[in-house]
Amino acid sequence: RFEIVLARSVMNLTVEPGRSILETVREAGVTIPSSCEQGACGTCRVAVIDGQPDHQDVYLDEDERAAGDSMMTCVSRSLTDRLTLDL
Numbered sequence: 667r668f669e670i671v672l673a674r675s676v677m678n679l680t681v682e683p684g685r686s687i688l689e690t691v692r693e694a695g696v697t698i699p700s701s702c703e704q705g706a707c708g709t710c711r712v713a714v715i716d717g718q719p720d721h722q723d724v725y726l727d728e729d730e731r732a733a734g735d736s737m738m739t740c741v742s743r744s745l746t747d748r749l750t751l752d753l
């Protein structure tokens with residue numbers, strides 16, 4: 667499990683094992699558009715302000731992965747205890 671901070675919504679949420687960031691954020695009432703929900707389409711992309719995403723998608727290229735400044739919230743997780751997102 668890891669924590670996400672929604673910078674614009676001023677909310678802290680916990681992402682439990684087996685749950686996605688997308689699900690967790692939606693349950694809190696914050697909208698993220700999505701389509702495939704399998705890490706392939708790029709619709710659920712969110713900017714990362716702080717922390718290191720654990721990319722599980724097949725959408726971002728190598729440079730984008732390495733930059734770590736955006737992520738697919740339907741499948742990707744976190745390598746750090748906390749991720750701050752531009753939401």
Ligand code: FES
Nearest residue numbers: 701703708710740
């Ligand atoms: Fe398609 Fe997340 S909804 S990559």
